[in-house]
Amino acid sequence: MAAAVSVAGDTGYRGRFAPSPSGPLHDGSLVAAMASFLDAKAHRGQWLLRIEDVDLPRSAPGADRVIAQQLLALGMQWDGEPVWQSRRLKLYQSAFDTLLAQGLVYGCACTRQELPADGPYPGTCRQGLAPGRKARSWRFRVPPGTERFTDRWFGPQEQDVLAQTGDFIIRRADGYWAYQLAVVVDDGEQGITHVVRGADLLDSTARQRVLARRLDYNCPEMMHVPLVLDASGRKLSKQNHAASMDLAHPVRTLEKAWQALGFEALGANSVDGFWQAATGRWAARFGLQRLQLSI
Numbered sequence: 001m002a003a004a005v006s007v008a009g010d011t012g013y014r015g016r017f018a019p020s021p022s023g024p025l026h027d028g029s030l031v032a033a034m035a036s037f038l039d040a041k042a043h044r045g046q047w048l049l050r051i052e053d054v055d056l057p058r059s060a061p062g063a064d065r066v067i068a069q070q071l072l073a074l075g076m077q078w079d080g081e082p083v084w085q086s087r088r089l090k091l092y093q094s095a096f097d098t099l100l101a102q103g104l105v106y107g108c109a110c111t112r113q114e115l116p117a118d119g120p121y122p123g124t125c126r127q128g129l130a131p132g133r134k135a136r137s138w139r140f141r142v143p144p145g146t147e148r149f150t151d152r153w154f155g156p157q158e159q160d161v162l163a164q165t166g167d168f169i170i171r172r173a174d175g176y177w178a179y180q181l182a183v184v185v186d187d188g189e190q191g192i193t194h195v196v197r198g199a200d201l202l203d204s205t206a207r208q209r210v211l212a213r214r215l216d217y218n219c220p221e222m223m224h225v226p227l228v229l230d231a232s233g234r235k236l237s238k239q240n241h242a243a244s245m246d247l248a249h250p251v252r253t254l255e256k257a258w259q260a261l262g263f264e265a266l267g268a269n270s271v272d273g274f275w276q277a278a279t280g281r282w283a284a285r286f287g288l289q290r291l292q293l294s295i
Contacts, residue, residue, distance in 0.1 A: 013045025015194045017071075017078070018052045018183070021063035024244040025070045028198075028228035030257045034278075035225045036196035037076050041275070042283040048190060049078035054085035054092075054182045057174075073247050074254060075271040083190070085182055092177040095185045095215055096170065099140065104214055105170065107135025121166030138171040140180075140211060147206035152223035152286070154199070159206035168207055184208050188217030199224040228260050254278075 017033045019025065025033065040047035049068070053059045068082070099105045108125040116122065121139070129135065142162040150156050159165075170181035187195065202224040209219045246253045254274045255265055263281060268274035282288075 011044045013040060013043040013194055014048065014190065014192050015040040015043075015045060015196060016048040016050050016187070016190065016192055017076075018050040018186070018197075019067050020052045020055070021059045021067060023060050023063055024066045027245050027253075027257060027260070030074075030245050030253070031228050031260050032196070032198045032225060033071065033076060034254070034257045035223070035261060038279055038282040039194060039196045039223065039286070041279045042286070042288045043194070045194070046079040047076075048080060048192075049082040050186060050190070051082060051084045052179075052182070054089075054177050054179070056086060056176070059086075070245065070247065074250050075275055083186075085186065088182075088186065088189075089177070091185050091189055092182055095181060096138070096177075098215060099170070102214070104141045105138050106141060106167075108137050108139045108167075108169070109133035109135055111136070120162075120164055121168065123166060126167060136173040137169045139167040140170050140214075142167050142207075142210060147209055149205065149209060149219070149222060151202065151205070152221060153225055154202065157202070157205070159203075161206050161210055165207060170211075180204065180207055180211065184211045184215065184217065187220055188212060188215060192220050193218075194221045194223070196223045196225065199227050225261060 015036050017036045019029060019033070037047055049071070051064045051067075053064065064082075064084070071078070096105065106125060107129060109129050110121075110124050114124070125133075125135075125139070126141070142165070144160075144162050146158050146160045148156070148158040168180055169178045172178050186192075205222055205224075212219050250271050251268055251274055254271065255268065258274075258278055259265055263278075263285075266274060266277045266281070268277055
């Protein structure tokens with residue numbers, strides 16, 4: 001997969017788009033990609049591409065290449081070389097070892113059937129495994145306290161992670177690294193300063209911030225954009241068989257995603273014209289007018 005030409009400035013901004021390669025991008029994932037791309041370009045920053053394939057059983061062969069082709073067909077060029085989580089397993093192991101040495105990780109023998117269907121992890125294995133039980137997964141020992149941050153779209157947020165979520169899994173029972181650990185390590189190691197992603201991940205942010213600090217990573221600025229829903233009110237997703245986005249009419253596809261973000265149609269007649277106009281509107285919406293914009 002060849003990297004596209006860099007158009008980044010020198011503002012210190014580093015954003016990313018991190019799709020799971022379980023299939024082609026659809027209209028819902030395009031909205032998140034568009035928002036992260038626009039925010040990076042409005043800041044004259046870098047926009048990185050990370051393939052989140054740490055959950056290998058859910059990865060579809062060749063989907064990463066299809067995703068890259070879709071992005072480029074819509075004029076969304078990333079900076080530098082893409083990275084794949086499946087090639088970064090040593091980084092996750094190192095982070096795990098660091099947490100383990102600090103006493104912040106413990107083995108959990110609980111099966112899904114033994115846990116409450118709703119609500120936080122009750123701490124069953126926090127003080128050690130019961131006789132005859134073996135660790136299946138590994139959990140992060142969440143410290144007490146309320147995590148507070150400001151989301152650039154949804155405003156002030158707070159969560160008592162221990163009370164509302166409980167100790168969460170960072171290595172799964174099947175041996176794969178959990179999303180919460182992998183994304184924190186990746187963002188920290190890549191120096192990501194700003195994360196723009198779908199609102200379905202807003203609830204994960206407090207957990208990730210707590211974990212990031214224990215690993216001595218800076219916490220990025222966060223923005224969670226609204227989800228695209230289907231006719232039944234469900235999030236558009238590959239699991240719900242959302243159709244791949246239309247590349248035969250790229251400007252129309254871009255305009256549709258732009259309007260899903262709550263903006264008025266731009267009436268662009270080319271892909272380049274769309275991005276030029278959209279970047280300016282995005283900058284104005286989020287108070288970035290003073291930056292010299294370029295695509």
